[in-house]
Amino acid sequence: MVSTYLKKYRLDHNLTQKEMADLIGTSQSYYSRLESGKNKPGIGMMKKISEITDIPASELRNNDYQ
Secondary structure, X not given: OHHHHHHHXXXXXXXXXXXXXXXXXXXXXXXXXXXXXOOOOOHHHHHHHHHHHOOXXXXXXXXXXX
């Protein structure tokens, strides 16, 4: 799931949720919901997450929407 990738990436890079939210261009509260799995990212957000984490969007999408 995207939430798993986000949390792992954030922790591996010693970032706060606020810092990750800033990187992907969203609010900390929305990012928190993404990381907890309460929200699923749209296509645009998925692309931003892919660019930041270097995880192909297809991999993120396939794991999140099964």
